[in-house]
Structure formats: C-alpha cells, structure tokens
Amino acid sequence: MSVFWPLMIGAVLVLLVLAVNALRLRGSRFPRISYTPPELDEAAIAQRLAAAVRCPTVSRRNVADMDPEPFIALHACLEDAFPRVHEALTREVVSTYSLLYAWQGSEPGLEPILLMGHLDVVPVEPGTEEDWTHPPFDGVIADGYVWGRGTLDIKSSVVGILEAVETLLAEGFRPKRTVYLAFGHDEEVSGEQGARAIVDLLSARGVSLGWVLDEGGAIVTREFGGGRATQVALVGHGEKGYLTLELATEGKGGHAAMPPRATSVGIMARALTRLERSPFPVRLREPVNSLLVELGARMNPVRRLVFANLWLFRGVVARVMARDPLTASLVRTTTALTVVRAGTKDNVLAQSATAQVNFRILPGETVRSVTERVRGVIADERVRVKAVGNAWDPTEVTPLGSPAYRAIASAILAVYPEITVAPNLVNGATDSRYYVRLTEHVFRFSPIVLDKNDMGRIHGTDERISVEDYRRLVLFFHHLIGVSAEAR
C-alpha cells in the first residue's frame, strides 16, 4: 500500500507530462511576407534552362580528361540569356571555368549573402544513353518537362537564380545588401578547383558572409503516421563528414595446394565482417532532432506523443530509425564496404588483399575518431588501415534560430503555401562545406520537387524537371533575394 500510491501518482504525472507535451507540440511558424509574384513567361524560362542543358559540362576527376568547350559555351549561353545580369553585376571567371558574380549593395555596412550552384554535371553512364526518353544533352522540352542531364542537379538552380536576378533587375530592384552568386565547375569531382578557389578569393578579400545557400535539400513527399502524405521542404543545416579507409594485408603467396592456416584473403574477410557486424552507435542529435519534432507535429496522436517527448523516447526512436538505410544515415556514421581486391588466379595464393570502406560521419564524430574506432573493431595488427583520398569532418550544424532560416522558409511558403519546412542533415557532400570559413550560416536547399522515382533520376536516367516546378523555383529565388537583399 505504501509503495503503490507514490508509484501510481508518479506514473500518472509522467503520462500527464507526455500528453501535455504532445498537445503543445507545434510546427515552426514562419513569417508570411506578402508577395505578388511576377508574371513569368514559362516557355521562355524553360527555353533558357534547356539551352544550358545543351552544354554537356561534364566534370572529370582528372582535369586533363575534361572537355573545356562546353564550359566556355555555357558561359556564353548565360551571357546571352541574361543581358541585364551581365550588365549590372560584375562577373569574374575563377580557375578558368567557375563563375563568381557580385551584385553590389547600396549599403556597404550590411553583410553580403551568397547563393551557390555548380555548372558541371555527372556523365551519362556509357551504355545507358538509349534508355533516355530524350537524349540527355539535347535540352528537349516535352510533356511539360525540361529533359536532360543537370535539370535536377543542378543547372535548374544556377539558371533559376540568374533568371530571378534578371527579373528583379527588370523590376528596377536595387539591393541594399551585396549579393554574390557563385557557380563552381567541379562539384561532382571535389570542388577543389571551383568552390574552394572562390572561397580562397573571397577570404583573401576579407569578405565575411551573412549566409550561404547551396544545393543539398529538396521538397519530398513522405507518408508519416496516419497515412497522410505530406510535402516536406528539407533544408540542410548540417552535412556529414567523409572518409574512405583502405585496409591492406600481406600474405606469403605460393601454391594453393599448401595453404597456411590464415591467408591474406581470410584475414581481410574477417576484418570486413567485423566492421559490418559492429556498426557505429546510433545517436539522435541536431538537426535531426528538430526534424523529428517538426514532423511529429503533423503525425497521428501516438507518434505525436513519441516525437513530442524525445527526452524519454530518444533511444527507441533512434533504434527504429537505424533499421531502415534511409533513416539510419541520419542517426549514425555509416559503414559501406565498397571495394575489395585480392588474388589473380584460382590456384595461386594471393600475396596481398586490399579493401576500401567508405564512411559518412555523423556530427559529433570526426575523421580521427572514426579511424581509431575502426582500428579497435578490427583489432588485428596484420591489417593496416590508412585514409585514402580526401576526407573531412562533418560541418557544424547551422543554428536553427537564424534569421536566414526564417527568410528561406518564408520564401518556400510563398511559393508552396501548404508545405512543411524542416531542418535536415545532408548525407551527401556539397560544395558548401568550403564556405564554413566565411560564415556559420550555411544552408542547403533548392526547391525541386522529388517523388520516389525522381530520386533515381538524379545522376541517373531521364533526369527532368517540370516546367511548373521550375517556374516556382525561379519565384523562390526571386522572393528570397528580393527580401534578403532588402532587409537590414
């Protein structure tokens, strides 16, 4: 009796707290800024995007393999399409192919802002050209879509940003705040020559930025508890780190008829098995935490109760998320065994075995901590572990209370009034990681609408954007630049 009542009262109190939190859970409210969108000539804007698609600006890891012609053609194409931009803004060519535009603000005391994109695209995988409904570099407009490589990734943003500025100039708009437009030419292969060089240049000039907006988030449709499909604009507030480790073992070699107890292949296989069986721990942290809260507000009562009370259910939620590869990438450093090499002939012992393992590092961990953990998990001195290629730590998470986030969200809602705007962790790599030197407010988002099938079109076959989505993309940038360049 004496134990029962306090326990009972405790349980009721906890339930009460859970319920109150669930009832009070609300999605973020963003200021609605009155906005009269300009009349855009859909056929004309689609044509200008299509013209850019016709320049096959494929970047190659080895600069010598890169064809410079399409990049020069694209520069000319943009100059042709946007005469006002090229008259009113200064344009610098950086590293021969990248472009940096500056639209001088009237009040030099205000921190400039910078919008990013990249001019390069990935190649079309040889042998898949015939699978395209319209050839990837023909810039065909058909059935309400602009078709071709780069329409989603990410010429739509590059051309759309320029279209927005051209429209603002035609309206007589003059920014108070300086607006930079930065378009690298090698994002798909590293960004070393493009984005990094632009950042070096701005940094040498002592420029610090109010905020930066790059690609890396989009508008997706997801079903959340209750079966209701909701459109969510995922705005990247942070980006995972990147590391590839190479594992190597040496063996004796020799005749396969007299194998030793442990061969280099066997040692490697055991190391790889250990890595895959010991995934990194799951952790729920920002900005994923805030993403869940934002989505929770739109869910059925049970899920709402859970997401409103992550203080209690954090562990359970993280473990559930870890079950699905898509959500797992948000709660842990991922381990992907990608390359294994050993052996030359079936009756000869391999003298060595090597493997490459790719990691996408969760905020809170580092290249160093991941490497150390991997050595610990393998726990075998016969396996050498070293980093290969470029590696970088995860970015800082951009503060969620930032005015720039509100401006981006307001611009999204001006164009897609019914949508949910939520922060997100980007698990790919974008050029924006170089910009953390110039500002702590880095965002990754472009208003392209992706359904399940569209995901496969990025870097895949039949990449396309609907003319209506593209029109809204231009309006998004028009609203965002107009409001942000004006604001004090």
Ligand SMILES: [Zn+2]
């Ligand atoms: Zn891209």
